[in-house]
Amino acid sequence: MTARKIEILVGAFIVLACAAFLMLALKVANTGFGGSSQTYTLYAQFDNIGGLKVRSPVKVGGVTVGRVSNIELDRVSYSPVVSLEINADYSNFPETSSVAILTSGLLGEQYIGLLPGFVDDTVLMLGNGDTIEDTRSAIVLEELIGQFLFNRGN
Amino acid sequence: MSDVLVDIQHLNFSRGDRSIYRDMNMQVIRGKVTAIMGPSGIGKTTLLRLIGGQLKPDSGKIIFDGLNIPTLSRSELYQARKKMSMLFQSGALFTEMSVFDNVAFPLREHTRLPESLIRLIVLMKLESVGLRGARDLMPAELSGGMARRAALARAIALDPELIMYDEPFAGQDPISMGVIVRLIRELNNALGLTSVVVSHDVTEVMSIADYVYVVADKTVIGQGTPEQLRADPSPLVQQFLQGEADGAVPFHYKAAAFEDELMELAK
Amino acid sequence: MIANRLQKIGHQTLNSVSGFGRAGLMLFGALLGKPDFRRGIPLLIKQLYVIGVLSLMIILVSGLFIGMVLALQGYTVLVKFGAEGMLGPLVSLSLLRELGPVVTALLFAGRAGSALTAEIGLMKATEQLSGMEMMAVDPLRRIIAPRFWAGVIAMPLLALIFNAVGILGGHLVGVEWLGVDAGSYWSAMQANVDLYQDVLNGVIKSIVFALIVIWIALHKGFDAVPTSEGISRATTQTVVTASLAVLGFDFVLTALMFGG
Numbered sequence: 001m002t003a004r005k006i007e008i009l010v011g012a013f014i015v016l017a018c019a020a021f022l023m024l025a026l027k028v029a030n031t032g033f034g035g036s037s038q039t040y041t042l043y044a045q046f047d048n049i050g051g052l053k054v055r056s057p058v059k060v061g062g063v064t065v066g067r068v069s070n071i072e073l074d075r076v077s078y079s080p081v082v083s084l085e086i087n088a089d090y091s092n093f094p095e096t097s098s099v100a101i102l103t104s105g106l107l108g109e110q111y112i113g114l115l116p117g118f119v120d121d122t123v124l125m126l127g128n129g130d131t132i133e134d135t136r137s138a139i140v141l142e143e144l145i146g147q148f149l150f151n152r153g154n
Numbered sequence: 155m156s157d158v159l160v161d162i163q164h165l166n167f168s169r170g171d172r173s174i175y176r177d178m179n180m181q182v183i184r185g186k187v188t189a190i191m192g193p194s195g196i197g198k199t200t201l202l203r204l205i206g207g208q209l210k211p212d213s214g215k216i217i218f219d220g221l222n223i224p225t226l227s228r229s230e231l232y233q234a235r236k237k238m239s240m241l242f243q244s245g246a247l248f249t250e251m252s253v254f255d256n257v258a259f260p261l262r263e264h265t266r267l268p269e270s271l272i273r274l275i276v277l278m279k280l281e282s283v284g285l286r287g288a289r290d291l292m293p294a295e296l297s298g299g300m301a302r303r304a305a306l307a308r309a310i311a312l313d314p315e316l317i318m319y320d321e322p323f324a325g326q327d328p329i330s331m332g333v334i335v336r337l338i339r340e341l342n343n344a345l346g347l348t349s350v351v352v353s354h355d356v357t358e359v360m361s362i363a364d365y366v367y368v369v370a371d372k373t374v375i376g377q378g379t380p381e382q383l384r385a386d387p388s389p390l391v392q393q394f395l396q397g398e399a400d401g402a403v404p405f406h407y408k409a410a411a412f413e414d415e416l417m418e419l420a421k
Numbered sequence: 422m423i424a425n426r427l428q429k430i431g432h433q434t435l436n437s438v439s440g441f442g443r444a445g446l447m448l449f450g451a452l453l454g455k456p457d458f459r460r461g462i463p464l465l466i467k468q469l470y471v472i473g474v475l476s477l478m479i480i481l482v483s484g485l486f487i488g489m490v491l492a493l494q495g496y497t498v499l500v501k502f503g504a505e506g507m508l509g510p511l512v513s514l515s516l517l518r519e520l521g522p523v524v525t526a527l528l529f530a531g532r533a534g535s536a537l538t539a540e541i542g543l544m545k546a547t548e549q550l551s552g553m554e555m556m557a558v559d560p561l562r563r564i565i566a567p568r569f570w571a572g573v574i575a576m577p578l579l580a581l582i583f584n585a586v587g588i589l590g591g592h593l594v595g596v597e598w599l600g601v602d603a604g605s606y607w608s609a610m611q612a613n614v615d616l617y618q619d620v621l622n623g624v625i626k627s628i629v630f631a632l633i634v635i636w637i638a639l640h641k642g643f644d645a646v647p648t649s650e651g652i653s654r655a656t657t658q659t660v661v662t663a664s665l666a667v668l669g670f671d672f673v674l675t676a677l678m679f680g681g
Binding site (some may be wrong): 203208232233239240243260263308310 | 548600
């Protein structure tokens, strides 16, 4: 076995491993190398976030525009505050926009649906650090069933 | 520059609880072939490893070329080892390299000579042991005698001052034995080497050695030129030289009297 | 009786502690000091070939089959819930988080680890290591160090290849054979696999396993009793010890990475 042949095979091995990594990073994982792209942060306060988790997607009409970066409880009102990290490419949401916690399918993951609001001269655009006022909380199945039974009883 | 290349003074060495050497003294004279003989199992190889610094004695001095080996730091020891080399009983050739690369190994490791010069030196060394034609063989393809000669070529690659042979005659047929005897003598004279031969092959050793030490019982029991040794009055030395089965070294391993043990069984 | 038992326990403890000490010293001696790139790189490449390239075949084949089996078993369970769309995440997450690093490490211990132990044990038995030392070449730096680095580099790469091949194997069975929609296989995977949380944590795992396996293999070889019996025992010990250590550390790492 000549040194040259060994070097070629080792080179091929390394290339194969790099290809495997690229496949895992780009085709299998969701972020790719996107962590470096510009984002800005919005806040939204909910009554109940259900099963929402950090890194859940933020979608506009089904298109992912960002992710939940943090979830914490407001110290005064004791209601959860969600930080949304939105891709800077989508920076023109009016302050009349609303967010809702939705579920993909019956048993699927929960995500945040962002619904852009109307625009007129008096409406400002949301910027970094702003809070979205119009929020709808997660639907909790148990509450829904409870309400249904209660209504039937009436 | 003194005449004594290796000077062992008051050496004590033990392995675990077993004492191997007790207060041993020995001198190896520059440019001579010094032989160390003794029955098997008394740690002759251990002595070579002590000189090479692979083992540390419990006490005593081992002076090699003015340096006390046991007290050297690691890097000093490695510097000192460049001036000595050792021919192992098995040859210890690197199995994954050809004979040529084996001989070139110390040159490539310790020098920055161009490949053409390395080639020249290696061929020269191989020629001196008569294996120039075998340079492309792998160690597995060599006979025992040839492997030992190839190892010898590697041992002299860096032109050491001291070369230590560990049982160079063991397990050789008479022809390769004769070849190795001749090589040790010739290399010693031609290259101005100092040789230490550890062996228990009395005839071969007596034929090439300038000075002989007989080691037994943890220390040196007899020394001198081969002629002086033959005239040595010690019964132990004589038994060893003559190869008698029983004598000062008893045939029987230490045991209780045989009669007693038989009686014990009969009970 | 009790004194004897105690003595035995004490003896074994002391033995294993001194074994750890020798293993540590060996690694310390091999990795310390300034590296010699002129001589080191060709040696490293040679070892990458022996340790990495020669292990590639077993990794490719077993990765493919494990991916296929995962898809087959996962499908039969998921289809009961009508959730066969989640086959992609099932296959990819099991591979990336657990099976990739662990199975690669176990195969690596069997294929490369045992070979390393036997090789070094044999070099010791035939006095090649002593011979090298007497030629003023440090066997720790010349023999141990390049093998160590080659192992640490090769194993994460092998694990990545194992994962990729496994996911392709899952695709083969899930999509081509069982008829899961290709789009949902990949998109559900993308929605659920995270580069840092899953892919890179898997890589970190396999780096840790590489350190463990290669260290054990080298130490067992270096510390082997230089007889044919000693070498065969050392080789067995390498596979057993390394496999157990990998499984044990896998639990610890999983608890640290995904448990919280």
